[in-house]
Amino acid sequence: MWREIVSGAAVGAACLILTGAASADPLGPHRLGRPATPDAIAAWNIDVRPDGAGLPPGHGSVAEGRAVFAARCAACHGETGQGGAAxxxxxxxxxxxxxxxxxxxxxxxxxxxxxxxYVRRAMPFDAPQSLSDAEVYAVSAYLLHLNGIVPADAVLDARSLPAVAMPNRAGFVPDARPDVQRP
Incomplete structure (x- = not known):
């Protein structure tokens, strides 16, 4: 019986696709949702690639990051990032x-x-994506400073952040899959 239901559903979906019924209305046969507009897509298109593509305008310093971290991050990660609940x-x-x-x-x-x-998308845990871009640059600068990677007077932005040399930059194995290749 299960195979009959599954194959019947697959045949039904194939018929919709082949007849074009699935694409005749952008909201679909049940009229749910709304078409994705360029503005709606742009609001979710916030990824930043390893080469820095996608970094927004703005900047943040280690000193600014210390204040943001104390207010928004330390409760979970400890006062100096040494660990806590997170x-x-x-x-x-x-x-x-x-x-x-x-x-x-x-x-x-x-x-x-x-x-x-990661900080921009997922932090703070209780309010993801609530930090401004300047606050994310600042928290990043502060964390990199705590790890001895940038000096105390560092100010990071879209130009300087990709130039930061991380200690484990050569520790990952290249991935030959075509969908993960860097441009």
């Missing part, structure tokens, strides 16, 4: 090849741009 973000350099690796921003992450991307 993952540790600082330290761990030299531990990846040991029996107990400590994976942090400073020991594991291959690019600083992916740090920006």
């Amino acid at each position: 993952d540790r973000l600082v330290g761990g350099q030299g531990t990846l090849a040991t029996a107990k690796p400590v994976r942090t921003v400073g020991s594991f992450w291959p690019t600083a741009t992916t740090l920006f991307d």
Whole structure:
């Protein structure tokens, strides 16, 4: 019986596609949702690639990041990123090849741009995407400073962030799949 239901559903879907009925109305046969507009797509198109493509305008300093981190991040990650209820973000350099690796921003992450991307999309945990771009640059600068990667007077922006040399930048194996190739 299950095979009959599945194959019947597959045949029905194939008929809709072949007859064009599935694409006649952009809202579909049930008239749900709305067509994606360029503005709606742009609002969700916030990814930042390892080469820095997609970084927004703005900038942030280590000092600004210290204040943002204290207000928005320390409750989960500890006052200096050493860990709390959430993952540790600082330290761990030299531990990846040991029996107990400590994976942090400073020991594991291959690019600083992916740090920006992650913080921008997913943090703070209780209010993802609530930080401004300047606050994300600042938090990124602060975390990179805590890990000894940028100096205390660093100011990061779309030009300087991709130039940050992360300690584990050569620690990842290239991926030959065509869908993950860098341009």
